[in-house]
Amino acid sequence: MTQRQIKFGAVPTGVGGPGAHGVWLEPEIPGDASVDIQWYIAIARQAEAAKFDHIFIVDSQFITPDSPPHYLNRLEPLTLLSALAVTTEHIGLVATLSTTYHAPFSVARRFASLDLISKGRAGWNVVTTGDEGTAGNFGLEAHPEHPDRYARALEHVRVVQALWDSYEDDAFPRDREAGVFLDPSKLHKLNHEGTYFSVTGPLNLQRSPQGQPVIFQAGDSEWGRDLGAEIGDAIFTHQPTLEGAKAFYSEIKTRAIDKGRDPDQVLIVPGVSVVVGDTDEHARELEAEINRKNTDFGRSLAQFGRIFGWHDFSQYDLDAPFPELPGTNGSFKTQGDSIVALARDNGLSLRETVTRVTTPAPGVFVGSAQTVADTLALWFTERAVDGFNIHVRTPSEFARFTDEVLPILRARGLAREEYEATTLRGNLGLEIPQNRHTAARLEPVGVSV
Amino acid sequence: MTRQLHFGLAYHGVGGPGQYELWKNPEIEPDAGVRIEKYIEWAQLGEAAALDFFFIADSTFITPDSPPHYLNRLEPLTLLSAVAATTKRIGLVGTVSSSYNAPFNTARRFASLDQISRGRAGWNVVATGDPGTASNYGRERHFNHEERYGRALEHVTVAQQLWDSYEDDAFEYDVPNDRFFDRDKQHAIDHHGEHFSVGGALNVSRSPQGQPVIFQAGDSAEGRDFGAAVGEGFFTLAATLEQALAYATDLRERAATIGRDPSTLLFFPGISPVIADDDEAARAIERSRYKPADFDKRLGEFGRAFGWHDFRQYDLDAPFPELPHLDDSNQWRGARAIVQQAKATGATLRETVELASGFRPSAFVGSPATVADEIERWFVAGALDGAILLLNLPSELSAFTERVLPLLRERGLFREQYESTTLRGHLGLPVPANRYTSVAV
Numbered sequence: 060m061t062q063r064q065i066k067f068g069a070v071p072t073g074v075g076g077p078g079a080h081g082v083w084l085e086p087e088i089p090g091d092a093s094v095d096i097q098w099y100i101a102i103a104r105q106a107e108a109a110k111f112d113h114i115f116i117v118d119s120q121f122i123t124p125d126s127p128p129h130y131l132n133r134l135e136p137l138t139l140l141s142a143l144a145v146t147t148e149h150i151g152l153v154a155t156l157s158t159t160y161h162a163p164f165s166v167a168r169r170f171a172s173l174d175l176i177s178k179g180r181a182g183w184n185v186v187t188t189g190d191e192g193t194a195g196n197f198g199l200e201a202h203p204e205h206p207d208r209y210a211r212a213l214e215h216v217r218v219v220q221a222l223w224d225s226y227e228d229d230a231f232p233r234d235r236e237a238g239v240f241l242d243p244s245k246l247h248k249l250n251h252e253g254t255y256f257s258v259t260g261p262l263n264l265q266r267s268p269q270g271q272p273v274i275f276q277a278g279d280s281e282w283g284r285d286l287g288a289e290i291g292d293a294i295f296t297h298q299p300t301l302e303g304a305k306a307f308y309s310e311i312k313t314r315a316i317d318k319g320r321d322p323d324q325v326l327i328v329p330g331v332s333v334v335v336g337d338t339d340e341h342a343r344e345l346e347a348e349i350n351r352k353n354t355d356f357g358r359s360l361a362q363f364g365r366i367f368g369w370h371d372f373s374q375y376d377l378d379a380p381f382p383e384l385p386g387t388n389g390s391f392k393t394q395g396d397s398i399v400a401l402a403r404d405n406g407l408s409l410r411e412t413v414t415r416v417t418t419p420a421p422g423v424f425v426g427s428a429q430t431v432a433d434t435l436a437l438w439f440t441e442r443a444v445d446g447f448n449i450h451v452r453t454p455s456e457f458a459r460f461t462d463e464v465l466p467i468l469r470a471r472g473l474a475r476e477e478y479e480a481t482t483l484r485g486n487l488g489l490e491i492p493q494n495r496h497t498a499a500r501l502e503p504v505g506v507s508v
Numbered sequence: 509m510t511r512q513l514h515f516g517l518a519y520h521g522v523g524g525p526g527q528y529e530l531w532k533n534p535e536i537e538p539d540a541g542v543r544i545e546k547y548i549e550w551a552q553l554g555e556a557a558a559l560d561f562f563f564i565a566d567s568t569f570i571t572p573d574s575p576p577h578y579l580n581r582l583e584p585l586t587l588l589s590a591v592a593a594t595t596k597r598i599g600l601v602g603t604v605s606s607s608y609n610a611p612f613n614t615a616r617r618f619a620s621l622d623q624i625s626r627g628r629a630g631w632n633v634v635a636t637g638d639p640g641t642a643s644n645y646g647r648e649r650h651f652n653h654e655e656r657y658g659r660a661l662e663h664v665t666v667a668q669q670l671w672d673s674y675e676d677d678a679f680e681y682d683v684p685n686d687r688f689f690d691r692d693k694q695h696a697i698d699h700h701g702e703h704f705s706v707g708g709a710l711n712v713s714r715s716p717q718g719q720p721v722i723f724q725a726g727d728s729a730e731g732r733d734f735g736a737a738v739g740e741g742f743f744t745l746a747a748t749l750e751q752a753l754a755y756a757t758d759l760r761e762r763a764a765t766i767g768r769d770p771s772t773l774l775f776f777p778g779i780s781p782v783i784a785d786d787d788e789a790a791r792a793i794e795r796s797r798y799k800p801a802d803f804d805k806r807l808g809e810f811g812r813a814f815g816w817h818d819f820r821q822y823d824l825d826a827p828f829p830e831l832p833h834l835d836d837s838n839q840w841r842g843a844r845a846i847v848q849q850a851k852a853t854g855a856t857l858r859e860t861v862e863l864a865s866g867f868r869p870s871a872f873v874g875s876p877a878t879v880a881d882e883i884e885r886w887f888v889a890g891a892l893d894g895a896i897l898l899l900n901l902p903s904e905l906s907a908f909t910e911r912v913l914p915l916l917r918e919r920g921l922f923r924e925q926y927e928s929t930t931l932r933g934h935l936g937l938p939v940p941a942n943r944y945t946s947v948a949v
Contacts (some may be wrong), residue, residue: 090688091681094713096592096623096624119711122709124694126711130710130711131689131711132689132713134712135616138585138589139589141586141587143593144590146593160613161610162608162646163609164645169585173586174588176590195705195707197610198704231580238532241576241579258646259643263570263574263581264582265542491851
């Protein structure tokens with residue numbers, strides 16, 4: 060590839076994720092959008108027509124009546140993406156799955172299956188699960204502590220990747236004349252005995268054209284950053300300012316180098332909200348309207364509790380100082396700690412804290428198509444990002460992005476005209492990992508599995 | 509409506525147990541186990557014939573001796589989702605083990621498939637036979653027989669409770685009043701049982717068929733009790749009408765004893781019809797198709813029932829070997845039956861393997877009229893409600909759909925076209941009332 064280009068992902072959240080109470084009220088959003096496969100297929104095709112790299116499915120596995128509309132009732136990521144795999148041709152398919160609540164053998168098999176069904180377009184967004192209540196859905200007394208979850212995640216991903224290499228790429232000669240279906244010397248057991256997992260293997264699936272699914276990672280804590288630098292092919296983050304994003308970018312790339320990795324093989328792809336208007340002023344009006352629809356103090360207060368393990372804040376005096384809270388193990392710990400500090404440092408009441416935290420700051424990527432294109436290009440060329448995961452609110456808003464902003468970026472050579480490859484790795488410019496057993500065979504220097 | 513036949517269609521890609529030569533057939537793509545297009549094509553052929561469901565078997569432990577299809581195949585629910593998006597009517601039944609999966613995940617994945625297919629999902633519940641599976645899931649040993657079925661029953665009942673998390677009218681989508689849903693119609697299940705603790709609620713609402721259909725296969729006393737408690741479709745391997753009838757009668761009685769309507773249990777022997785212009789020609793084809801793999805492969809696969817025990821170490825012509833590892837738990841029931849028979853008859857290892865993998869003529873072989881007659885005879889006797897077609901070649905399937913099904917249709921025993929959009933609808937099974945709604949009424 061000659062010129063470095065911006066990577067784009069689309070993040071559909073159906074009837075509305077956290078803080079987006081107003082999405083389902085939009086006339087173009089069907090009430091059952093989050094469980095209607097046709098709705099996802101339409102969004103994926105819209106993104107594919109715009110040559111997006113991937114569609115990105117977020118997830119969680121614990122709900123309360125106060126959960127956001129999309130969370131209440133949505134399709135499971137891998138079943139959903141399999142249906143997209145056979146109704147699209149090029150776009151990558153990235154699903155969120157928790158390392159805390161799934162067995163590595165099942166995870167490896169389901170992603171390998173999606174990868175084969177899609178001919179090499181699968182990606183796994185590795186999360187350790189934020190909602191503490193998830194433990195109750197999986198028979199655990201308590202959600203594991205933060206450091207424990209990340210150590211577990213690292214071992215989990217390593218086991219899954221080793222399982223994906225069970226068969227070398229030429230393990231199946233399928234030679235009818237010679238009568239040889241399998242070359243058993245190219246089928247490898249794993250025999251893993253680790254701190255968290257014991258898995259014998261082998262996995263009962265061959266590799267896809269991209270070798271292994273792409274690993275996405277999301278998590279901004281110290282442990283999350285370390286895990287991302289270790290195993291991430293792409294990092295999903297949230298960075299509100301250019302300066303913050305640049306600092307995050309260089310930190311992750313430096314950590315990757317320290318771990319002996321090529322920093323160009325770790326892509327930073329934050330999630331962003333984009334509002335495109337006829338003019339900058341018009342876009343700000345649209346943004347204000349969206350925020351107004353999303354603002355409902357009662358719901359904001361209830362959802363605010365999620366950060367603190369669905370703590371019930373309705374029990375407190377809203378106008379008294381921010382209350383003392385029990386500890387939490389959730390992945391939202393980083394966010395929770397900073398909110399408590401904000402409230403303490405500024406002497407805020409509960410009401411003031413909730414309002415400040417749940418009222419969106421003016422968006423960075425809000426303006427005319429030209430302004431949005433300029434800002435995206437600036438972040439990219441300033442090395443704050445390698446790409447963007449665009450939150451899809453409504454199809455018509457998304458169309459303004461694909462039809463008005465992308466052509467400007469294409470004209471500058473910053474966005475692709477056509478897909479370069481048939482696989483997700485190919486389009487993201489990521490190398491195909493060589494099968495470890497093949498590598499060991501070619502270079503017999505005591506490589507362990 | 510008069511009682512009707514129901515048919516499922518299984519897919520075994522490049523060949524399941526005993527089918528070591530299938531992948532060499534030019535009608536079979538050598539990568540048919542991992543090519544989604546082949547699965548879709550097969551399901552669409554079934555749908556064109558208005559069959560009730562497409563059926564995916566599964567296992568999650570392999571050795572180099574595993575059958576070709578087992579070595580390398582797509583995962584049932586991811587593949588069925590892809591089939592859901594490329595078919596409209598045919599039911600989609602996937603096998604998932606109740607021993608090695610968490611009920612919350614099982615419930616969610618099937619509920620998701622049920623939504624994607626608009627009410628066509630079915631779960632074939634297996635307790636997992638291969639003891640080696642334990643080592644892929646971090647357990648030192650496989651659950652024993654009682655544990656497996658105890659877990660299976662609790663797993664299914666928890667999944668069914670989770671599927672009822674939302675009452676059918678929970679989502680209001682009332683824009684003018686800004687009411688997305690009625691929070692009183694979301695129910696946490698708070699289950700704390702012997703094997704599982706699950707809080708809920710599940711984050712997927714019910715499909716047009718209410719809940720996925722429960723399929724089951726299992727012949728032991730525990731397996732039968734489990735099936736009688738929760739099974740709706742039964743995948744059986746009966747060799748004779750008498751055997752099939754005895755099994756179905758026993759299950760219907762067990763179900764009636766615990767208060768279930770026996771007519772909601774449907775029995776589907778797995779059959780591989782061979783059809784030709786006349787009976788003699790069909791029998792000749794059946795005999796010619798039996799091409800046993802070389803003895804070494806059969807010997808390797810024979811070990812599966814014994815936890816993939818390696819029988820190559822023994823003298824083939826000596827009496828059947830002593831296997832002390834079968835004594836340590838009751839998980840080896842099937843294997844012990846084989847040993848007992850060998851001891852009783854004085855069979856050698858070679859003779860025992862020959863017997864286990866030998867040629868067994870099927871009842872469903874002959875002219876189209878003969879096969880249709882035989883199916884009708886079993887149906888009228890109450891030995892089956894239909895069958896799961898274990899066929900591999902498109903030519904075998906078309907012989908059945910184009911020559912036998914028309915005869916069954918003429919007799920009013922099988923539908924001309926789909927009359928329903930859901931799997932429950934096709935099978936004539938009732939939509940289960942939501943437990944929370946029924947309580948409230």
